Amino acid sequence: MNVADLLFGDLASIISIMIVLVILVLMFVMSVRLFLDRRKKGYLSMTISIVIVALHYMLQFYLKLHALDTSLTAYILLVLKIISFVLLNMGIYQLYNKTKRKQYVFFYGLIVMGLIVSLLHFFIPRMYSGTEEQVKLLQDLGLELYVFLLIFLCFYLIPPFIGQQVKYQIALTVYFLNQTAHLINVYAYSDANRWFSLADRGLPLIYYFLLFMLLFERIVELMQAIYNSSITDGLTRLYNRKFFYNRVTQYVQRHLPIAILFSDIDNFKKLNDTKGHQMGxxxxxxxxxxxKDEVEEYGIAGRYGGEEMVVMVTDPSVKMEEFAERVRKRIESETIVTASIGFSKYKSGLSAEELIKQADEAMYKAKSTGKNKVVKYA
Structure with a gap:
């Protein structure tokens, strides 16, 4: 068997279907795992749509193996194709959005409209008295053209509400090209043009691979979001106390020359009482x-608790007196509050807890001796 046989031979369609089924299995596993972990309707819709797509391709596989090609089987395949396409795109929408009643009405309405159009399959033989082949071609033409309407609606209505818009639109463009090649091949060449047949077999591989990548990258986005929320403070987006302490511990255990800056906003309780918690x-x-701006190139910043914030400076060339004073001046000039700041530098034998405590004590000294100043731990 050579390359030409794989592309144009009798097994080409079966190989194409098998590859699509492999991609669908991978998508199904990811979708089920997401649904079990997060219980979102979007993942359930995605899972159901993947199952229907898989049923569509498994039926195709069965029909190819047994060389069955009747008007009824073509009709069933096309109806499954439309239902799975709508549900799949609804699932993509739900990956990024909560679905309200009007969205359900829209997507399920598209399915109902498709089923109504599909009734032409049964009425055409009574309305048109052509040859058997002509009748067969006309029976499902309405559904085939309806697929184009679905593609255009999804292309223009869904991207503004999802991430990975470009990848999604490229996938729909591939689907459009696939549908176009399919119609030209069937209605202009009686399904006998080898190049259009190749496009009809090959483009679905690209389409489902792009959807697989879209789903995979969504999983990566969610994992990253979950990780970020576990190590950062929800309000300030600084690292939380646990993560900050663990990072300091790592540096201390390796005896690296770090410094800790400990800041506390002056009169913060009074600010909350007089101007409200939103202002706070x-x-x-x-x-x-x-x-974050000041320490971006030198280390990390964290929220230690309440109005207390901390910085770990990992660059030994930074002059902490100047660095801390620069932070204090910016707070005074750019906000409506001032801050008392203390800092300490690592010395051999200190633990992470002791190093942070020293910076805290220096900050307390700054606060108790006038506030809005910088004090070095002595």
């Missing part, structure tokens, strides 16, 4: 952003 939250975010 806004100030926390502003101060957090200043700390």
């Amino acid at each position: 939250d806004d100030v926390l975010k502003q101060v957090a952003q200043i700390l």
Whole structure:
């Protein structure tokens, strides 16, 4: 068997179907795992649609093996194709959005409309008195053209509401080309043109591979989001206390020359009492952003608790007195609050807890001796 046989031979269609089924199995496993972990309707819709797509291709596989090609089997395949296409695109929409009643009405309405159009399959033989082959071609033409309407609706209505818009639109473009090649081959060449047949077999592989990559990257996005939420503070987006402490511990255990800056917003309780908690939250975010900006190239920043924020500077060339004073001045000039800041440098024998405590004590000294100042741990 050579390459030409694989592309154009009798087994080409079967090989194409088997490859699509492998991709669908992988998508099914990922979708089921997502649904079991997160219980979102989007993953259930995706799972159901993948099952229907798989049923469509398994039926194709069976018909190819047994050389069955009747008007009824073609009709069933086309109806399954439309239902699975709508559900698959609804699942993609639900990966990124909560589905309200009007969205369900829209997607299920598309399926119902497709089923209505499919009734032409049964009425055409009574309405048209051509040859058997002509009748067979006309029976499902309405459904075939309806697929184009579905493609255009999904192409223009769904991308604004999802991530990976470009990949999704490329996938729909491939599906459009596949449907076009299929119709030209069937209605212009009686399903006998080898190149259009190749496109009809090959483009679905690209289409489902792109959908597989879309689903895979969505899983990566969710995993990244879950990880980020586990190590960061929800309000300030700084690292949380546990993560910050663990990072300090790693550096201390390796005896690396780090420094810890400990800051506390002055009169924060009074600010909350007089201007409200929303203003307090806004100030926390502003101060957090200043700390992130300043330490971006030198280390990490974290929220230690309440209005207390900490910085670990990992670059030994940074002059901590100047660094801390720069942070203090920015807070004073760019926000409506001031901050008391203390810092300490690692010395051999110190634990992570002791190093952070030293910076905390220096901050407390700054607060108790006038506030809005920087104090080095002595």
